Amino acid sequence: GAVVSQHPSWVICKSGTSVKIECRSLDFQATTMFWYRQFPKQSLMLMATSNEGSKATYEQGVEKDKFLINHASLTLSTLTVTSAHPEDSSFYICSGGLDYGYTFGSGTRLTVV
């Protein structure tokens, strides 16, 4: 149980464009999902907490206007990187779960050129 599907697994986009990443809970209802960013050889950095039907909660230092999070249903949360720049290139991972631990998506490698 607690399967999280994340798409796309990788994406290359031009600087200035927007990219949407989807995270779906396949076998459970996720009232809360978490979005992380990971740089090479570094740990997970929590960006924001996505709450179904309400606004996301962003961590300090994360630009909410740049990283738009939508959690419109109990099975889908999306992260949109707006006006992407090369410094936004990173590995983005979502997670959600049940009462014990969390399941992570397979991650999305974003490259902005």
Added chain:
Amino acid sequence: QKEVEQDPGPLSVPEGAIVSLNCTYSNSAFQYFMWYRQYSRKGPELLMYTYSSGNKEDGRFTAQVDKSSKYISLFIRDSQPSDSATYLCAMSQYGGATNKLIFGTGTLLAVQP
């Protein structure tokens, strides 16, 4: 001081060795402790989940929590090359699917055949 400290490694061991991975933490309110395994360019995978102090065993993996010392460990017996990955400890004060986790930086493990 970080809330969770973890030696980044890399840790290199021969196949069949017993591996010990450790994390220390500063917040005595943490009660839920997890270990994740992350292969390169993949999302983390939950290995072990423990509540409060004590030991938990699952196959070749044993998780130990010593709350009095604020110290947690993951032991891997009969290590295999397929165990080569980054191991992340994570913890939280509350259980449930709406509480964010605090991660260690991860330890890179290489098991040599």
